[in-house]
Amino acid sequence: MSKRWPTSKDRAEREILPLNLSLYHAARDYPGGGKAIAAIYGVPATTLQHRLNPNAETHKLSLDDLEYVLEATRDPRILDSLLALVPNAHWFEYQEATTECSEQQLLNSVANLSSQVSELLTRISEHRRDGKYHDHEKAELEKLKGQLFGAVQALLVTAQRFDGEMAHG
Incomplete structure (x- = not known):
């Protein structure tokens, strides 16, 4: 093969x-x-x-x-x-143009974060099987790390929007 x-x-x-x-x-x-x-x-x-x-x-x-x-x-x-090109710099895109946030949006952000954590841990486990990280495996983990940071930031923004809505609601 x-x-x-x-x-x-x-x-x-x-x-x-x-x-x-x-x-x-x-x-x-x-x-x-x-x-x-x-x-x-x-x-x-x-x-x-x-x-x-x-x-x-x-x-x-x-x-x-x-x-x-x-x-x-x-x-x-x-x-x-x-x-x-900038070590430890990450980005995320705001999904909603409004400052309003529903409980469902907050739960979706938590679910997305959980999914990103799960994917990263799964890939780490798979790559550790042979006891060595190869260059392509490191590159994949870097990409997943950036996506995880983006999910954390999105959750924080969503939670702030939700808290603001609850305080004003």
Whole structure:
């Protein structure tokens, strides 16, 4: 039985990718791809696609390109890649635009946090079976750690909203 090497798409699901690969995947997965993003911002489609190609050594992404892809796709892989450059920095996205919070939203946040803790502990257990952490396993645990921190922050915000509603209700 031969072992198949993971593709960058496989890696993107399990670990934080380098910024150029996260931008490439975000644009590729966007409906219409890089051409659609270029059309939104009025930039040459061919140029943007060449810059997004991780194998094109002569074309480099600009900050404007980063902004276009991030704003159009809102892909979390890009934020993961950016914040991986800053040790111990994490992000989360506010889900509700209002300051109101129901008991159900609070319970959903607790359930999400519990799920993230469970996933992290499961993966740690699986990776410890051979007594050694491999690079791809460390990368996966880093991504899960960031998701866990995001779930903690989301729970805190939800709890504050809920407390505010209870105090005013």
